[in-house]
Amino acid sequence: MEEQLPEPLRAVEHELGALLRRGRAISWEIAREVHPNLEPNAYGLLLWLRRSGSTRLTDLAVRLGIGKGTLSRQIHSLEALGLVRREPDPSDRRAAQISLTDEGTRRFDAARASRLGQIRQTLESWSPEDIEDFGRLLRRFNDAFL
Known part of the structure; x- marks a missing residue:
């Protein structure tokens, strides 16, 4: 039998489900x-990159709460689409800095303007x-x- 939840909590659950x-x-x-070939979950990644500018792959993985391997695969697909670039971190050549390309910024900004x-x-x-x-x-x- 389903636990009896207070009505306000059930309402929050219902509305949160609709929002999601x-x-x-x-x-x-x-x-x-x-981009026509962009995975839907990549929009949030692009948003973080747009806000932060250039960021280390490891820092981005921690911030988004995903593994470095998963993030690296997502970044690779965004690179293939020409939306993101990966460059060596000047302070640690073993690390990578990730940022939007000019095309990635242009496309993201246009889509975001529509959403806003x-x-x-x-x-x-x-x-x-x-x-x-x-x-x-x-x-x-x-x-x-968090």
């Missing part, structure tokens, strides 16, 4: 906007205070997993 399903669908759309437009349209009827609260609560929720 919608997020997966949007990830597919955005990934295809960046969708978010802006969705939230246009919300008050600025509600949008601020929503962002703050999402950050708090996400930070709880």
Whole structure:
């Protein structure tokens, strides 16, 4: 028998599930906007690279919570698409620095602008205070997993 959860917790579970399903669908759309052969889960990787500029492969693996081997395979496929470049780390030649190529930046920025437009349209009827609260609560929720 299913555990009896308080209604507010069930509501959060339901809405989070809906958000995750919608997020997966949007990830597919955005990934295809960046490049027709881009895997949907690679969008988050591109986002981190766009925010951080050049970063070490090992630091990125730790930040994303994935193994170096898995990340290296993902980076390899992004390199093959011309979206990412891997260069030796000047402070440690055994390590690699990863960054977006100019083409990767251009494609990512165009897809992100489209996504932000969708978010802006969705939230246009919300008050600025509600949008601020929503962002703050999402950050708090996400930070709880770090």
